[in-house]
Amino acid sequence: AQSVTQPDIHITVSEGASLELRCNYSYGATPYLFWYVQSPGQGLQLLLKYFSGDTLVQGIKGFEAEFKRSQSSFNLRKPSVHWSDAAEYFCAVGAFNNDMRFGAGTRLTVKP
């Protein structure tokens, strides 16, 4: 089965600084890749997804992610973080049979 690794459990950035959250996946075929965000006490909201085509994908709230097949990575980036971005971020890899596996999540703290 596919798997996802998010190496950073917790990241702290200053408001206005740039952000990169790392995600590495393991899957034998072409993966479907997702980034979700979870605010405290809330469900998961999709930020962006990659199925095929352009390897740089744009999402909501100013986020983007780049699929790099050679590195099995799908890192999430944002050029300037806002205090409201503080949340838990999950990378996920899906298979053709709808089986989606999540990483352990990265908690983002934003300093004023």
Place this chain on the structure above:
Amino acid sequence: DTAVSQTPKYLVTQMGNDKSIKCEQNLGHDTMYWYKQDSKKFLKIMFSYNNKELIINETVPNRFSPKSPDKAHLNLHINSLELGDSAVYFCASSLRADTQYFGPGTRLTVL
């Protein structure tokens, strides 16, 4: 116009009880899921149903039984609740292997 809804939002119960969590989606999706999120925020798929047919059944105790009366509903019944069942349970839905849309979660606390 809630897309994926779950009831109840909070569920507090004693060990040994039987409880159910309901999920409904109004997105016209053909696949529905149950996930468990533990206290460390780790999300693990439990079940997946496509057109009322079970397609994913992870290593979950058989005390957990999903029931899908129709494509828009997937309920989770839990027998003989244990302390370790305390978690947040999320329902989700998708159209085949496309994006999964999540409900708001049900926080289950077993005392």
